Amino acid sequence: HSRTVLPGYFETMGIPILQRRDHTADDAGSDHPVIVLSRSLVDSVFPGQDPLSRRVSVYNAVKDTLSCEVIGVVEDIRMTAVGMEPYPQMYLPMPRSRVRA
Numbered sequence: 785h786s787r788t789v790l791p792g793y794f795e796t797m798g799i800p801i802l803q804r805r806d807h808t809a810d811d812a813g814s815d816h817p818v819i820v821l822s823r824s825l826v827d828s829v830f831p832g833q834d835p836l837s838r839r840v841s842v843y844n845a846v847k848d849t850l851s852c853e854v855i856g857v858v859e860d861i862r863m864t865a866v867g868m869e870p871y872p873q874m875y876l877p878m879p880r881s882r883v884r885a
Contacts, residue, residue: 785871785872786842786874786875786876787874787876788875788876788877788878788879789807789875789876790877790878791806791808791809791811793807793875794820794858799858799859800858800859801857801858802823802858803835803836803856803857804855804856804857806820806856807820807855807856811855811877812877812878813879816853817850817851817853818852819842819852819853819854819855819874819875819876820854820855820856820857820858820875821854821856821858821872821874822857822858822870822875823859823860824873825874828872835854835857836857838853838854839851839853840854840874842874858875860872860873861873
């Protein structure tokens with residue numbers, strides 16, 4: 785599963801950042817795509833490895849495939865119901881063109 789988020793999303797939602805950092809405003813307009821992954825996604829894609837600075841390919845509706853650098857890892861969260869197990873999640877920065885003042 786994926787979400788497009790604004791800088792500060794993790795702090796606002798109370799989602800702990802486990803490694804490195806959140807997105808910044810500069811990430812959204814960069815030619816260097818970045819991504820934050822959930823702990824369970826890291827455990828399944830990079831078992832026993834450090835995911836930071838690694839690249840993952842993400843299907844994007846605008847481009848066929850986007851190669852993103854992992855800049856952070858966050859704790860898993862329950863998105864749909866308290867009783868359901870968290871599912872692997874990836875977080876992309878919201879493009880500047882979609883942000884309105």
